[in-house]
Amino acid sequence: MRFTEVLVDPARQGDSNAHVLFLDQTGQLGGAELCLLDIVSGRACPTDQVLLLQEGPFESALRKRGVCVSTRPLSERAAAVQKSSGVFRAARSLWEMVRHSGAIRDVVCQADLLYANTAKALVVTWLAAVRYRKPFVYHLHDILSADHFSGSNRRLLVFLANRAQHVIANSDSTLDAFVAAGGRRDLVSVVYNGLDAGRYDAAIADTEIHRAAVRNSLGLDQQPVIGLFGRFANWKGQHLAIEALRELPNTHLLLVGDALFGETQYADLLRQTAIRHGVSQRVHFLGFRDDVPAIMQACDLVLHCSTAPEPFGRVIVEAMLSRKLVVASRGGGAAEIVSDRVTGHLFSPGSRADLIAVLKQTFQMAAMDRNQMLERAQNEAKERFDLPGRITEVNCVLKRALSSSRNLWTSGGVAQRRLASHIDALKRIAR
Template sequence: MKVVQVLPDLNGGGVERGTLEVAEALIKAGHESVVISAGGKMVAELEAAGSRHVQWDLGKKSLLTFRYIWAVRKWLADEQPDILHLRSRMPAWVMWFAWRGLPKKQRPHLVTTVHGLYSVSRYSAIMCKGEKVIAVSDTVRQYIVDNYPQTAKAKIVRIFRGVDAKDFVYQYQPSTDWKKAWYAQFPQSQHKIVLTLPGRLTRLKGHNDFISLIERLVRAGLNVCGLIVGGEDPKRQAYAQSLHQSVIEKGLSDRIIFTGARSDIRDIYGISQLVFSLSTKPESFGRTVLEALRMGVPTVGYDHGGVGEILTAMFAQGKVELGNADELDAVVKSLIESGQKPAESSCFTKQDMLENTLAVYNSFVCLPDNKEK
């Protein structure tokens, strides 16, 4: 079986990581894996695991991007893949037009994954055109049903994202050397109750709610330190600056740390008493919540979207009504006082995600005539 996955680039992120994981699983199962993207820092890892990378920049939202349609169509005709798996809207449009131009019996089977709660539009509707449409959570499945009723329910397959237990070990603790280097860089976090909000500095991630929470906890006499872990979005520098200014104005410069982008998030979870997800817009899944809970770190989040689903399954004590500051305070204080931690869990595993994804691919290949539409 030859499977081609398509996405904008391979520069890091949840979609990109999932693409590499599926690619590796395909190779291990004896199949052929090809990924089309504009390239990026993860290409070397992809190729080292046995996949082939084809470099096409199909992610730019420009009419000029459609010039690739004819080259892509010829490539598909030459390569004759069994499965074409589309993971992002703009590349999906290019690939779909190329795919539609092939004779029916030459077309690979088409799979799409709805990774996000996209704006509802004709542009986003492309992600529901697969013969199978993978939804990454029940929230996403319902989003498809509600907003794209022309999508047959029978072709929607809910496959939760997952993390590897070997990457996020229950009760993991960072090394002494890591702690020494961390506290040398951020001494104000030592001997404090560390509360962590992971996520890039974008407006929907709830940073202002987190800053206000830290302010209230400090006023209540708790010895807390808040970590905001994530890089600044170059397009939203004014927002990032407003967050820094808010921290200064509230007198919290010694209580809130902006760490920037970090590659050691597992170690940061390990020194955290609580981890947060305070996105004001529902998340399609909520990988950071899952990562922290799998390590046994109590996690608090607004009870909506994929985050609500994960908390319901793994740590219902951490659920808070969206925007309810009083309930947020109460839940945080209760968890700090009780020291209650999530139990070890086998929910939302990477292995389940991979097995279920390959089962979707195999469902086509096992048809009597696997090219017939």
């Protein structure tokens, strides 16, 4: 099929309530998905729709918030491509994604604007945008560096993102890495994640109840408790926290999360590490939980332990909103969130010695200094990362993208139309 679809309705260009189709590659609930969940439910636009390229709990979470969502799973070959995959494997999967761009024609053609929320979704979004003449926005939640992506995947993502109407970066660090990889700075707006402070205020109001319930379930009394929240991955540094526990007698560690994207070997390694260091009785694996605000109330300190720069660091903001002391790895978005010795403490990424020293220093803070730090951190989190403000910023980007798409296919569009015809040919071959 060639380009017979209707273009964006001019009457709706520049309208934040236009029909936006949000695409995400996974059905799991990672940081990018939690961010999208808050954005779409916060926009409360009845014409918005989310399209997932994999089944999973993200779909039910969206439905619980009243969001219109459908799932069109990618083929096994396309779904298996990872950030570190080489060019050959990525090229083979591209054929599957070309085919998939046709399979989602019905939902794409209803939309005024496409919104890619993840890297793999960007590939499908771009293919669909070119084929069906739709403007698109890319929300970049990753630091495009060799720590996370193969060279071929970085080049592909930058090439596609540079053809979006606009790019949203979740931190200045994410923006800087994008530009360093060849991305166009003029396309990018930085929009931090927003969080609903009310959830954390409610948990604080019942702090004694939550603290007792969680600690009693784990057989804990007044022992110091560190909480580390997030999916299990080597670069997230859970192993460092377990190793540090040897130097923190009587201190317990709550690991809230699990393996998400095929990292089961690392999850097994964490359990083995706890046994090897003789701290298995003080490391508690809680799995993924949807009562994070309540669990944070049982912690004395929340730890962020990534060994590579974090694109943003949602859990750090959650801890600040929960009035919990924060120790975070210096670098990436974490260093943008935490002011060292003002709203939390930072340590050198990957350094067990520095981590231990900072943890001991934080636990030894005087009560007055601790309370002042908690107050500053909570106030700053509410001011800088409030959800309504961040949704307003996203809506401004969407308006701008719709307004700039007026001449997308009518002026200077010869090359794109030619490229679209090539995609038509690729799709026929892929059949």
